[in-house]
Amino acid sequence: xxxxxxxxxxxxxxxxxxxxxxxxxxxxxxxxxxxxxxxxxxxxxxxxxxxxxxxxxxxxxxxxxxxxxxxxxxxxxxxxxxxxxxxxxxxxxxxxxxxxxxxxxxxxx
Amino acid sequence: xxxxxxxxxxxxxxxxxxxxxxxxxxxxxxxxxxxxxxxxxxxxxxxxxxxxxxxxxxxxxxxxxxxxxxxxxxxxxxxxxxxxxxxxxxxxxxxxxxxxxxxxxxxxxxxxxxxxx
Numbered sequence: 001x002x003x004x005x006x007x008x009x010x011x012x013x014x015x016x017x018x019x020x021x022x023x024x025x026x027x028x029x030x031x032x033x034x035x036x037x038x039x040x041x042x043x044x045x046x047x048x049x050x051x052x053x054x055x056x057x058x059x060x061x062x063x064x065x066x067x068x069x070x071x072x073x074x075x076x077x078x079x080x081x082x083x084x085x086x087x088x089x090x091x092x093x094x095x096x097x098x099x100x101x102x103x104x105x106x107x108x109x
Numbered sequence: 110x111x112x113x114x115x116x117x118x119x120x121x122x123x124x125x126x127x128x129x130x131x132x133x134x135x136x137x138x139x140x141x142x143x144x145x146x147x148x149x150x151x152x153x154x155x156x157x158x159x160x161x162x163x164x165x166x167x168x169x170x171x172x173x174x175x176x177x178x179x180x181x182x183x184x185x186x187x188x189x190x191x192x193x194x195x196x197x198x199x200x201x202x203x204x205x206x207x208x209x210x211x212x213x214x215x216x217x218x219x220x221x222x223x224x225x226x
Contacts, residue, residue: 030213031213035217040219041147041200041202041219041220041222042220043217045217048214086152086153088153090213095141095143095158095206095213095215096143096155097143097155097204097215098155099152099153099154100152101152102152104150
């Protein structure tokens with residue numbers, strides 16, 4: 001099956017720092033999305049980004065579908081950015097999503 | 110925006126009992142819902158796809174007699190963990206696919222934390 005690897009697995013930042021999270025897919029997926037899982041477990045949809053680049057405030061994401069990877073940029077990080085970031089892709093021909101391994105981010109004040 | 114609720118938020122039960130978890134789409138119809146399981150510090154693993162009015166389809170390795178899924182209406186799917194054991198303790202998350210949405214979008218519930226003693 002399709003494998004989704006995220007890097008780095010863990011990341012500690014000082015408040016105000018920038019970071020780049022990466023998501024690699026072993027095969028093509030549809031409807032790539034990025035999520036933030038807060039400490040209570042709620043998944044928050046950050047971006048729907050099957051290709052191209054999008055920005056939303058301090059966050060931006062880029063997907064290069066032909067090379068099967070996506071990047072999430074966090075600028076001027078804040079303590080509220082802490083949590084786990086997942087990418088997820090839709091399996092072609094289905095409505096199923098496969099989630100990446102996750103990046104656990106901790107932002108220190 | 111689309112909202113998906115789950116009930117209960119958390120549940121503690123004794124080994125051998127059954128636990129039912131509800132997943133509701135509050136402001137849209139969802140012909141398809143999904144159930145995921147997440148162990149501590151791990152990713153979400155898809156357990157099954159719940160289709161309104163038909164039998165659920167389970168992912169490989171998921172016991173369908175252990176995890177009973179019922180999708181009785183366009184806004185409600187239930188997951189029943191039968192004869193729960195400590196190894197069933199986990200965080201269970203549902204998602205609902207908004208019918209005819211473009212792009213295809215799934216909305217996630219807040220999750221249910223199950224602890225089996």
